[in-house]
Amino acid sequence: MVIPHALVVRLCAQGHVAPLMELSHQLADQGVLVTFVNTEFIHKYVLAALPENFRSNYSGRIRLVTIPDGAVNDEERFILSKMFPLLQYNTPSFIEELILNINEKEEHKITFVIVDGTMGFLLDVAKKLNIPRAAFWPASAWMLFILFKIPTLIDAGVIDLNGFIQEGKLIQLSEGLPAFNPAHLFWVPFGDTNQQEVFFKYLQMCVEHMKGIDHILCNSFPELESPFLKLINNALPIGPLLSTSNSGRQPSSFWAEDFSCINWLDRQPACSVIYVSLGSTTILSKHQLGELALGLELTGRPFLWVSRPTIMENNAAVYSEGFMDRVARRALVVEWAPQKEVLSHPSVACFLTHCGWNSTMEGLFNGVPMLGWPYFADQFLNQTCIVDLWKVGLKLVRDDDGVVGKEEIRKKIEDLMNDEGIRERVSDMKEKGKRAVMEGGASFANLNGFVHTIKREAGNQD
Numbered sequence: 001m002v003i004p005h006a007l008v009v010r011l012c013a014q015g016h017v018a019p020l021m022e023l024s025h026q027l028a029d030q031g032v033l034v035t036f037v038n039t040e041f042i043h044k045y046v047l048a049a050l051p052e053n054f055r056s057n058y059s060g061r062i063r064l065v066t067i068p069d070g071a072v073n074d075e076e077r078f079i080l081s082k083m084f085p086l087l088q089y090n091t092p093s094f095i096e097e098l099i100l101n102i103n104e105k106e107e108h109k110i111t112f113v114i115v116d117g118t119m120g121f122l123l124d125v126a127k128k129l130n131i132p133r134a135a136f137w138p139a140s141a142w143m144l145f146i147l148f149k150i151p152t153l154i155d156a157g158v159i160d161l162n163g164f165i166q167e168g169k170l171i172q173l174s175e176g177l178p179a180f181n182p183a184h185l186f187w188v189p190f191g192d193t194n195q196q197e198v199f200f201k202y203l204q205m206c207v208e209h210m211k212g213i214d215h216i217l218c219n220s221f222p223e224l225e226s227p228f229l230k231l232i233n234n235a236l237p238i239g240p241l242l243s244t245s246n247s248g249r250q251p252s253s254f255w256a257e258d259f260s261c262i263n264w265l266d267r268q269p270a271c272s273v274i275y276v277s278l279g280s281t282t283i284l285s286k287h288q289l290g291e292l293a294l295g296l297e298l299t300g301r302p303f304l305w306v307s308r309p310t311i312m313e314n315n316a317a318v319y320s321e322g323f324m325d326r327v328a329r330r331a332l333v334v335e336w337a338p339q340k341e342v343l344s345h346p347s348v349a350c351f352l353t354h355c356g357w358n359s360t361m362e363g364l365f366n367g368v369p370m371l372g373w374p375y376f377a378d379q380f381l382n383q384t385c386i387v388d389l390w391k392v393g394l395k396l397v398r399d400d401d402g403v404v405g406k407e408e409i410r411k412k413i414e415d416l417m418n419d420e421g422i423r424e425r426v427s428d429m430k431e432k433g434k435r436a437v438m439e440g441g442a443s444f445a446n447l448n449g450f451v452h453t454i455k456r457e458a459g460n461q462d
């Protein structure tokens with residue numbers, strides 16, 4: 001009998017690791033062998049950040065393997081316009097070689113390939129090797145639907161062939177769907193026009209490869225995104241894909257999680273703490289960071305702030321003189337938190353977030369009202385979901401100089417804390433998300449059906 005064995009490949013970005021790792025665990029729970037592919041560079045980070053108990057027992061049940069990323073130096077890795085072409089041209093042959101090697105030398109051959117949609121071109125490798133495949137989409141179904149509609153946007157003159165906006169009017173892609181601002185198209189908030197164009201063409205190409213795929217796994221659930229999910233052929237919502245680090249799952253953070261914040265949260269009153277995390281990529285100027293610090297101070301409330309080592313152009317944060325001393329009694333600043341545990345803690349009252357898709361799902365799933373502060377990519381569209389579609393949060397508004405001022409931060413946090421409607425709606429969404437992944441729920445059924453497909457396909461290769 002052929003044992004089902006899935007190869008899972010993802011883009012080298014923090015937000016893409018966690019949901020694909022969780023999916024891998026769920027497949028493993030149901031008897032599928034999983035080989036999870038990281039680039040060598042990222043693997044080093046993930047290993048270094050692992051807690052000791054995982055490092056010593058690292059064989060785990062999900063096997064991690066690595067491929068090169070083709071970059072010769074870090075500049076190529078960190079500048080997207082250099083990294084994306086490298087991934088596109090190098091990784092297909094690395095993945096092909098990896099699969100051929102496993103299939104030639106190991107007892108359990110790869111019987112299924114699951115590819116992060118933001119590396120959609122790798123689906124062709126599976127096709128070439130005649131291995132069944134599925135795409136995983138790590139952002140919202142709304143964003144995916146928009147990407148599928150790029151040809152329509154070009155024909156309608158909204159964007160040109162290079163993705164640059166030609167018309168500033170709100171876009172409504174289909175009757176009944178919400179209109180959105182073209183400035184919020186995935187690739188637009190990249191600022192630099194060269195990067196924008198490279199990113200646009202890269203995404204367009206990835207999404208082209210996803211057309212006609214039998215399964216597009218989405219980290220979403222029907223009650224959250226039903227209008228968009230219905231319009232995407234073969235979309236299979238299986239989310240929210242969330243698990244906490246204390247669930248015994250192998251963690252997959254690029255930075256070590258600082259668990260001291262949980263003890264600190266234990267000492268705070270229920271529903272009192274502002275949790276602030278701007279994800280893995282947001283960079284703030286020194287002035288902006290200072291305004292955030294002062295805004296949090298002005299609230300007079302306890303806060304837990306994730307201030308990554310790279311929050312300020314590859315520098316740790318520099319705070320104004322005396323700030324840390326003034327807030328020491330009611331605040332904690334950490335470099336990286338176990339975010340899912342934090343958001344599920346009863347002391348947390350609200351979440352100041354950059355609106356990355358994972359953070360958005362984590363906030364929702366824990367019923368925490370959100371204050372949006374998007375930085376780039378899909379985050380602006382996700383903010384629209386949070387504020388305008390689901391009405392589970394508010395947004396921060398920049399001033400004429402593009403800065404979010406301390407008074408804006410203080411006021412919006414106060415407004416959010418006092419908004420009972422938002423608290424009720426986000427609690428309701430939390431219950432819907434929980435039901436979706438429980439037995440009898442839509443995501444639960446979809447995932448089981450997908451596992452059945454993986455097993456059937458392995459049987460066909462018997």
Ligand code: UDP
Nearest residue numbers: 015018279280306336337339356357358359
């Ligand atoms: N995260 C974390 N600790 C932190 C901050 C973030 O574990 O201190 C995790 C968070 O739970 C989420 C991921 O990092 O799963 C960030 O993904 P998201 O899509 O929200 O944003 P990105 O970092 O990709 O912009």
